[in-house]
Amino acid sequence: MKEVFENEMKLEFISKSTNEAFARVTVAAFVAQLDPTIEELSDIKTAVSEAVTNCIIHGYENKQGIVKIVGHLKESEVILEISDKGKGIENVDIAKEPLYTTKPNLERSGMGFTIMESFMDSMEIESIVGLGTKITMTKRIKPKIEQEDEDFKMITKC
Numbered sequence: 001m002k003e004v005f006e007n008e009m010k011l012e013f014i015s016k017s018t019n020e021a022f023a024r025v026t027v028a029a030f031v032a033q034l035d036p037t038i039e040e041l042s043d044i045k046t047a048v049s050e051a052v053t054n055c056i057i058h059g060y061e062n063k064q065g066i067v068k069i070v071g072h073l074k075e076s077e078v079i080l081e082i083s084d085k086g087k088g089i090e091n092v093d094i095a096k097e098p099l100y101t102t103k104p105n106l107e108r109s110g111m112g113f114t115i116m117e118s119f120m121d122s123m124e125i126e127s128i129v130g131l132g133t134k135i136t137m138t139k140r141i142k143p144k145i146e147q148e149d150e151d152f153k154m155i156t157k158c
Helices: 019-034 038-059 112-119 144-158
Strands: 007-014 067-073 077-084 120-127 132-140
Touching: 007 019, 007 132, 019 038, 019 077, 038 067, 038 077, 038 112, 038 132, 112 120, 112 132
Parallel strands: none
Antiparallel strands: 007 067, 067 077, 077 132, 120 132
16 A cells, blocks of 8 residues: 655756755755744755765766655655665665765765764665665654744753
């Protein structure tokens, strides 16, 4: 049985670094209907940026390919799948280690997966060498009432 979502989007674009900003803005516009805070939206945009950059730099390297983003909204949660049909990751566990990079000559920090994990509520990586990689990330958008209660608690603690 297919899972039912409140809304969905699909986006495909060429693996050019100039399209990274396009991906961020498009996902932000899609997520905006959940009325996220500026911080929640910033977290999502940063995670999307990291995932798309990984597809372009590591997945396709210097070749042109397609980066695909599928977004789902379910209640107060956004689910994002960002994928490529690039070279894949040989060892996902090693690739997830902070500071690990296969591109030290490009001054890559090796923090992409760490950033995605810290800014989103969950992240899963599926990768097959020679076939590509898919990153699935989720983030729960707190309802405004819950957010206001947290803000009030923070203020009263001061």
